Amino acid sequence: MKERLILVTNDDGYDSRGLAAAIEVVRDLGRVVVVAPETMQSGMSQAITIYNPLYLRKVREEEKLEVYAFSGTPVDCVKMAFDYLLRDRRVDLVLSGINHGSNSAVNVLYSGTMGAAIEGSFYGCPAIGLSLDDHEAGADFEASVRYGRRIVDQVLAAQLEMPLCLNVNVPIGRPDELRGIRLCRQNRGFWREEFFRHEDPRGRAYFWLTGAFVNSEPEAEDTDEWALSHGYVSVVPVQTDLTDYRQLENLRFLNRNETIKN
């Protein structure tokens, strides 16, 4: 069998603990190429860098492992990998993470980790975003590594339709404290934000985003939020046709084959 080629990326940067944990998930599955941001890129969504040049740097090379730092966003890293470093190579899997903090519910939209995973899925291989529901610097990644590996193994073994992108979130706990893996839909909810307002040392007011997630359907047992808060690893398959087909019906009145005069 041909050696597998796996791309690893993240949004916390090339030297983060979560990235090391992601490498651990896939290290013995084949050749691993890491292209990760030079700097923290949390909350970068699917942002791309259009108006600036970007710099690529090889950080280290070991047997079957190369690590690159790239000065762009998580999505830039994925594009750099597929469109330059690995151009015309067959990639078997994209793994993005392991993120510090969950990307369940609406967070999938803001997440750089998921931005990179979604971008990876555009290139025809399975892509998995893996996040741990723990923002602590000393977070224990072991359960994420173990359950993440289980999911990776199953996805690689299955013959699945492409595109395939999974948003995987892992609750805090030791592996044997988690209850298993649950396939879910994205929870409905929103962030109730507040801006923390204070003055900088020069007396100028600054604002800092802070907020709390509000779950609009806490009782719904088929959502990722429910799974996470009940001790399960949540898996939500993600797609990118944003068309609101339900609203299409309500908006028929907008159709007009009618020109406006100058």
Added chain:
Amino acid sequence: MKERLILVTNDDGYDSRGLAAAIEVVRDLGRVVVVAPETMQSGMSQAITIYNPLYLRKVREEEKLEVYAFSGTPVDCVKMAFDYLLRDRRVDLVLSGINHGSNSAVNVLYSGTMGAAIEGSFYGCPAIGLSLDDHEAGADFEASVRYGRRIVDQVLAAQLEMPLCLNVNVPIGRPDELRGIRLCRQNRGFWREEFFRHEDPRGRAYFWLTGAFVNSEPEAEDTDEWALSHGYVSVVPVQTDLTDYRQLENLRFLNRNETIKN
């Protein structure tokens, strides 16, 4: 009738021509508050600023018009408006744009214009992202203003279900050269990217993203790409449940109520 309150934002920055055109679309509809980025934020998707303080600046105030520049992303601007400046006020419409360059097809995912529109729709009012398929600095915004206004009027007059977010794209041309307005779904396609590689003045290699959009279904007449390339203003309603319900069926095998031993 109570005076309408309209939030205008964009991703090209508070002093762009497209923003002036967006103000023109809604200026006589009520009180207009603009919160737009200090700097160009193209390609910023739904990015939020988590790890930096942000600065707000009132740029100007006229009768029924206030313009603020905010040092964050387009989504930060929307949050600043709803969660601070206009907190507890009823907003009737969010208008984001007018963008230089279309945000049809998969571009909806990368677009800062649409990131802001989507964010706006989370706050319970109709939100419209308006883009002109012309990157030229001297682009003629008149057709965008006129057709944009027609859509705004119809949306404000209708009693529509929320959330409602529209991705509106306008082809190049004078108003009477366009053929009308077409309700569409998001086109399937992808960017075939290349990195332009060159050396900076100090001999260090840099990379610059460049690419071309590939339409995977050029014959499909119900897509936004088709409408745009055939002289119509395209309108795609956008929603944010990214769950891939089709794949849910294929992935049932991932469900496991089974703990992994430590």
